[in-house]
Amino acid sequence: MAHRLGLLLPLLLGQLCSQLLGTSGNSMLHYWNLKAENGSWGSKRIQDNASVASAHTLLFSLDYQHVQTPFEITLWIMLASLAKIGFHLCNKIPTVVPESCLLIFVGLIMGGLIYSLNDKSPPVMNSDIFFLYLLPPIVLDAGYFMPSRPFFENIGTILLYAVVGTMWNAFGIGLSLYGICQVKLFNLKDVSLLHNLWFGSLIAAVDPVAVLSVFEEIHVNEKLHILVFGESLLNDAVTVVLYKLFKSFSEMPSIKSLDILAGIGKFFLVGIGGIFIGLLFGMIAAFTTRFTKTIRVIEPLFVFLYSYLSYLTAEMFHLSGIVAIIACAMSMKRYVEANISQKSHTTIKYFMKMWSSVSDTLIFIFLGVSTIGNNHEWNWPYICFTVIFCLIWRALGVLVLTFFVNKCHVNTVTRKDQFIIAYGGLRGAICFSLVFLLPEFSRKKLFIAATTVVILFTVIVQGMTIRPLVDLLDVTKRGETSPTVSEQILIRFFDHLLAGVEDISGHWGQYYWKDKLEYLNSKYLQKILLREYDQARSSIVLLYEKLERKHAIELAEAGQLVHTPSSTSLLRRHGTAKSVPSPAPQDQDIMDNIQDLLATNLYRVRRMCPRLIRQLIQLTHSVLKSYLHSLTDSRILSSILTYRGALLGVNI
């Protein structure tokens, strides 16, 4: 794979290196070009060349093939990351153009460069690399940090959009395109119904990578975000089934109704099988982390390993890998977070974010690069109609389905939300990779061209215009509130209340099932999967502790003017401030006065309103300042402030 990927990079590199080495640049180029033509990296001829050039021992030799593969991969990742830095350096552009568009442009430029330097088509993203290496980190990141409460509250709607919506889109687009193919004018008669339906199935799916990168920047309200995002993740099951179904149909001589029924059954198998594998690996991961108390360092590794294993296992059985990895991440999160240390938690978070960011960037750059070249057949009528039909069928699908959703649910989806859902149906790299996986037949290039245009259109046009549209339509945005303990308590309170009332009215609604699941969890699962069962904490307590910790840090920082390193001492709950440097002896009585002042005033600091505490700090500050204005020794001033800060930390 790598030699196709970075075919021309060594070319550029080789030029550079050969110039440094002083050998004739052109001959090197010529040789490497020949190698490319032969498609094999036989080292014989190069070695011959080198030995002819000098029979003596070389002080400085170039052995590119040895490091070729990792070198090229690293260079591509480096290019992607440098491009990202470049965008963020100029402040105005990222607000107008989403990052994904910019990356595609960079890819287009790179592709153009490569194409012009060497007349062959640039390397195309290998579908295996995409599905096995680039996609899992993004999906894992999405699943691990998915807010589970809104997800499960809206799960019915999400599933409806994902399953029924995708099938509606697939068949709608496929059949309409078949209709277009019948028109003699467009010279498309040889594209069969099966091929059209196959194409429809792969272009219908909304792509999680594209949706994530665009929606992350526009901050719509949580429910809308989770609807679009959840749909894009879960429709993978449908896409897998439909794609493989049509693939098997194309290989069969005749299609019977039994096969169609088998297809429908396969759908359930794929979805439920994926969930099952995900849950299995999630539970095993949670169980493993129970025993990692003494080897904290490799805790994050288990999270990644088990998630990746669940993805690969699901792919092995031709089930939906994305559904599996989401199920794994969501099920393991709760128990793993309780078992692992705080540092491991931070490590996991940042590693995941980093990996998914790198994957994301690489995918878009490759999309750009692969657009240039000889892989396409530009039959514009077909392409234009594909784009039009994608938009129309998505809009229709959302309208019809939302009508049914609003009838059954209390949680209605408003007209504005519907528009954003329909408009946010972005296609991305999954369609692209799937179209390259199609077997070679006469019209494959047409499909590749159509897919490329659809992806570029949705990501660039829709991606760029969705932000102004959100502002124009005044869609409810995500509230900028920080969590409060009282809100958490009230949420829990309402859970219990609603569960009770549902019991009384005999209605098995969502609160009833949530309650049942909680009961199962506390009775059985927690005992097995959590290390310290007696210390199982409710979310209220955890949130409270987190907020108190944050509060303590804020107070310490407000008190700290000079010394940042000693803030670590503040968080240690020691009885004495041992780590503080002792002040000069002649100021000892001042210190005693200050200590008394602070001790009496800061008792019960926790029971005060934060606003009052800040005022108190400012008051103390000004008192200290006026007291010490005669002291010119800034060292003493800083050590006094440190001491005061340490006292604050102790009291909290």
Place this chain on the structure above:
Amino acid sequence: MKKVGTSSLALQDRGGLGLGGPGRAGDGSRMDLQQIGALAVNPLGDRIIDSFFPDGSLRLDFPGFVRVLAHFRPVDEEDDGNRDPKEPEPLNSRMNKLRFAFQLYDLDRDGKISRHEMLQALRLMVGVQVTEEQLESIADRTVQEADEDGDGAVSFLEFAKSLEKMNIEQKMSIRILK
């Protein structure tokens, strides 16, 4: 009772609601409600049952039962425009839903949730897992966050304000009661 007419019919059709024990058909007592098994394990179960018997009465008749459940009807958005301002607010309006929830906290019905009452509610929901000190500090913090006039208790208006971001109309609604 005009607005709850349809839902009361729906409830009557449902029949087996756990009511109608040994007493007259259509009447219920506290014991009947307590027999609903799932309520027994619900931390707020006792308080929910108590809310059905507002004035300390011992028997609950059907209209009273329906009146309580009417709080949980989903809010009809089209109603608001045509409502006659002289009529009392329908039971499933946001304010009334909040008032119902408020009553579950406010046991002594003084119109305020004191720190002590918050502590009791917390003890029910979280109690077994934490120490008494932690409970007290959590209760402190909760009252602090909501309390604006500094009287150490949460009045109904402060309670409503702290929940203004939460979508109460959709949260406190049960679909079948529409």
